[in-house]
Amino acid sequence: MSFRIGQGFDVHAFGDGDHVMLGGVRVPHSQGLVAHSDGDVVLHAVCDAILGALALGDIGRHFPPTDTRWRDADSRMFVRHCRALADDAGWHVVNVDATVIAERPKVAPHAQAMREAIAADLGIDVSAVSVKGTTTETLGFTGRGQGIAAMAVCLLARSA
Template sequence: MDQLRIGHGYDVHAFTTGDHVMVCGVRIPHSRGIRAHSDGDVALHALCDALLGAAALPDIGQLFPDTDPAWSGADSRQLLARVMQRLDDGGLRPLHADLTVVAERPRLKAHVPDMRAVLATDLSLPTDRVNIKATTSEGLGALGREEGIAAHAVVLLCPRTAAA
């Protein structure tokens, strides 16, 4: 068990004009969009940083900088796939992922089963090892004023050869 690694990630994006947001790879209708260089999926960005942190690798800002036109409009699931490849190359794999998305709107509860299914597939985990929670900030701060959306992610990694 001394080979277990834990990582935490956080991301936040402001709202802008648009008609949907991407959360955990799921397109969710909304009266606003996300201001971001990529598709702005805060949950996947937080998850990528948690995975990279647990593996002691550079964060997504270093790997996929917003100054690089190659990542303009990028699908965050592709970023996650690249992160997963780096973990695999380093002999690591996720055991469990736990995410919390913070937003007053859109309401996410109805989308959680779809989000869990996407992440379970992308992480090669059973759905009972992927947890997603949606909460609000009770009207406090920028998120409470519906200026944006944020996410936290915590992951547990182990060597690829370790028993599950």
């Protein structure tokens, strides 16, 4: 059996708003995210992980921020597109592991809903999706509350 591993990373600054999108879930927060799409750092990192495993570049290549079609776009659509690229190339997602890096909002209360949304968009069992949060102990831009980041890894296997 053939396998490929990909990793992804994304970051967005906080701005005006009353929520953030994380893992396909609307999470109440005192700020929003500055982004061309909905700014979902978790899903953007997942997309980059899948695209990296497929050696197809990054999310900006497929959904450039200069293209007005993607203005305020739902990032779940991006994930479904990346899944379709994998399917078309004869690969399927085995699992995804994502980490949100932020002091706030807290991820734990929303992690299960994020796992379910990601699993649904990838067509895999929720048990194959991990979403967790961590802080930087008040260090760096995330520690100062200036933004949020996420990283993800995925494993692809050649479809039978």
